[in-house]
Amino acid sequence: MFFSALRNVGIHASSSIRATLSSPSNILRRGLSTSLDSTTASCVQKLRDQLRYYAVAEIAGRPFLITQNDKVIVNRLKDVKVGDVLKLDRVRELGSKDYSLVGQPYVQENLYDIQATVIEHTKSKLIQIVKKKRRKNYKLLDSRQLGLIKNIVFLLVLYHYWGRFYAKVIVGGPVRALTDFRDFIKKFVFRQLRKLPSVQAKIDAELNKTIREMEESIFSKEGDITHHHRLPAHGMSQQEVLDNLKKLQNIKCADWKSGKVSGTIYHGGDELTELLAEAYRMFAVANPLHPEVFPGIRRMEAESVAMVLSMYNAPATGCGTMTSGGTESIVMACKTYRDMYKDLKGIHDPEMVVPVTIHAAFMKAAEYFNIKLITVPVDPITYKVDVKKMAKAITRNTIMIAGSVVNFPHGIADDIVALGQLAKKYKIGLHVDCCLGSFVMPFLEKAGLPTTSFDFRVDGVTSISCDTHKYGFAAKGSSIIMYRYPSIRKYQYFLSADWTGGIYASPSVAGSRPGALIAGCWAALMKMGEDGYLDTCQQIIQARRKIQKGIESIPQLHVKGDPIGPVVAFGSVETMNIYDVGDKLSARGWNISPLQNPAALHISVTMLWVNSADQFVKDLKESVEELVTNPDSGKGSTAAIYGTAASIPDKSIVEDVAAGFIDLLYKA
Structure with a gap:
């Protein structure tokens, strides 16, 4: 048919x-x-x-x-x-x-x-x-099974985009979402334009020019010192090495000894420095990776951790490890929560919710360990994290939240009690970043100064990081990461039972570590004692208050939030560029840190500022008066750099400049 x-x-x-x-x-x-x-x-x-x-x-x-x-x-x-x-x-x-x-x-x-x-x-x-x-x-x-699969796929796609919408609009707020969307459009258009050969050639020319200027600035300070690009054919004598070290020490640098540098050098006095140097000499070859060879180093590291735990009122179950600095302490905490909640809750797409003012080490940890970073805005008046928006940002994939005491940009302490309640409610980790507050914040209460609840006495706090190499005055390269329970700390460890070289275990990122730094940290803690840290806390807070009072006396300036620790940040009225103020201060020998989003200047007050606070206030007032009298006298390098950075939609160009700067650090 x-x-x-x-x-x-x-x-x-x-x-x-x-x-x-x-x-x-x-x-x-x-x-x-x-x-x-x-x-x-x-x-x-x-x-x-x-x-x-x-x-x-x-x-x-x-x-x-x-x-x-x-x-x-x-x-x-x-x-x-x-x-x-x-x-x-x-x-x-x-x-x-x-x-x-x-x-x-x-x-x-x-x-x-x-x-x-x-x-x-x-x-x-x-x-x-x-x-x-x-x-x-x-x-x-046309089968029902295939229809069900289609619906599931549709719901997953909808959930994915809803999650992004929720994080951007609901958590960040509609104003911030619109701003981010506008910046995204600008960035997209700019990147497309950058692909044009003529545009790319111009950008490359400007980048090369900027990098050459930075190179000239770095190398011009070195003078006529001898450069060494290869091993000497014959080893130098001890005196020759010392002579070369002396020349390198005398290269022109910022005047930190006079207390004109923000943070950077946390100096506990010449006597303590001599003690740290002697401790380093005694344990120069020690390595805590081999406790059976260096039992004294094991003892000093354990005691250093125990002393800091006591200072932060840890319970009897409290524990911790020593790291190379605040960044490693924070990175280790993030890695710990990632692994712990993967094991306990089966979370394979971890997220952490943090204030936008949190330390950049959290961004680094998110990138290293593939953790989704959700940033929450701060209150525009108090500069504390918005707890309600943080609560909205928590999902089933959230492994931890974090707060600062105090944060680096503005020296503000977040509401740790409220964050602790959130952590308890959602059964997630709460890390408190006390790297900068370190040995100042724990002594405010004993000094009779205004303080806030932030340590292990706060229910819900599960980990705290504290830098011993800042206000603890230990040599650079030491920090403590603390946990409420050993059951949390075990997820920080790296353990390998089947390595051909034997059973391998290490507490943090590094394998071999300098035992000399552990000895120096222990020596600093023992030399300073509670009374020594209480005294330095009082002096530092007094100096910060003096600087803060001076800033508040200048009509064109205002302090960011209400700082209670060793840090103060200040901005200016719209008619004045705060970066111009910074450049004026730089011309007078001061080295302070610029901030962005919003624009401000930041000072981490150290013991060296105790004697220079009055002079700083005097120079600050004069700098502002000069700009009021002659606004065109500003327009310095900092204003130009951050002004340009703020105007560029595609921040990858700024990152290219930063990468070029790091490249120069390794140019011999």
């Missing part, structure tokens, strides 16, 4: 039609084997019945589809018009290669009186018919 081939109609149906009907001469005719007389009515009826299905008629040399009830679907109205009644003299089964119906030899032409009416012009009809045929062979596409 003509329509037995319909079961083969599928994807290739349309191509078969084109191949078989493009030329009438290609049509093959074959007689119909039947016992019926061709002149009988039954033969005619049989022919008509067969045309009530899907077939193709050739009209004006073009194929047209015939459907039920003798309807013709046209795909070009130039050949026929809608409503025309056609007498069919050539018909072919859809998809057939070797059959056709004509007036001869099947029936006589006078008996072949089948007429078909032309209906509405549409290509979709043909597509729809083909799809109907395909569904017979591909019922799986």
